[in-house]
Amino acid sequence: MQRSPLLPKAATRVPASRLQAAMLASALAFTLLGAAAAMAQTTAAPPAKAAEQKAYVPDVGQQGKDVIWVPTPQALVDKMLDMAKVTPKDRLMDLGSGDGRTVITAAQRGLTAQGIEYNPDMVELSRENAKRAGVADRATFVAADLFTTDLSQADVITMFLLSTINEKLRPKILDLRPGTRIVSNTFRMGDWEPDASETLTQNCQTYCTALLWIVPAKVQGKWDLDGQTLQLEQRYQMLSGKLGATPITDARLDGTSITFTADGVRYAGVVNGRNMTGNAAGKGQWQAKRM
Structure with a gap:
């Protein structure tokens, strides 16, 4: 019988004890090699796809809770803040x-500003944008429902x-502190006419109108103005009524500032809760108290 060329002559008669020892050593080496490989897999860096999370990028027109998302043009953002006459x-x-x-x-202009946004991904994106702009200390963002948010500190x-x-x-909004300024991009507030509006004709293609409202003081009712009854009817910032028996004209509120004309005399004053004080052209100081 011809000997297989794969089996060396020296291996034709290996004692059982030596053969078992060799097999044991081989098995041990294989086990150690497998353990080392497993450890290497455990300590190795995660795959690139797992380590890198794709940055959130919003889509213009994406659906939100109440409206779709369309960004306000930067030129109109600036105009809205200008119309509100913001200060630090x-x-x-x-x-x-x-x-x-x-x-x-707003934060870049020195204001303390807060964004209310329902989409938590947008909130995180805004926070990152504020960090990159260097204003994260003044520009904060909250994931919240705007209908349940306290607006009273604005x-x-x-x-x-x-x-x-x-x-x-x-x-x-009408229950907010008188003088609070409200600025809307394009969309109105029903029959509450804005105090001012401006439309951009440059650097803006769509949604280019800024509308400003100033929350008026609540003055409807009767007031004692230096012994005369001032009867006021109020519809938002617009007023009508009488001073004594004389109808008032050109009457309105600008936050807490009140102006009206009665019997040819122009009255201008300031509302402070249940009191009003001011000047009447040609007549000097006047004051009124709610009756």
């Missing part, structure tokens, strides 16, 4: 803050919502 002393709140551009722009409120949403918010 103001606290701004942006309702439906999206990618955070209005809040960040001096200025900005928003880019639908008219139906604005109208739903209107009662809450």
Whole structure:
């Protein structure tokens, strides 16, 4: 019989004890090799796809809780803040803050600003944008429902919502501190006429109108004005009524400032709760108390 060429002559007669020892050594080496490989897999860096999370990028027109997301053009953001005459002393709140551009722009002007946004991904994106802009200490963002948010600490409120949403918010806004400034991108607030509006014709293609409202003081009712009854009827910032038996004209509120004309005399004053004080052209100081 011919010997197999794969088996060396020296291996034709290996004692059983030596053969078992060799097999044991081989098995042990294989086990150690497998353990080392497993350890290497455990300590190795995770795959690139697991280590890198794709950055969130919002899509224009994506659906939100109440409205779709469309960013306000930067030129209009600047115009809205200009119309509100913001100062570093103001606290701004942006309702439906999206990618955070209005809040960040306000913070860059020195304001303390907060964005209210329902989408948590948008909130995180806004926070990152604020960090990159270097204003994260003044520009903050909260994931919240704008209808349940306390608006009372704001001096200025900005928003880019639908008219139906604005109208739903209107009662809450009218209860804010008189003089609070509200600025909307394009969409109105029902029959509450804005105090001012401006439309951009440059550097803006769509949604280019800024609308400003100033929350008026509540003055409807009877007042004792230096012994005469001042009867006021109020519809938002617009007023009508009588001073004594004389109808008043050209009467309105600008926050806490009140102006009206009676019997040819122009009255201008300031409302402070249940009191009003001011000057009447040609007649000097006047004051009134709610009756």
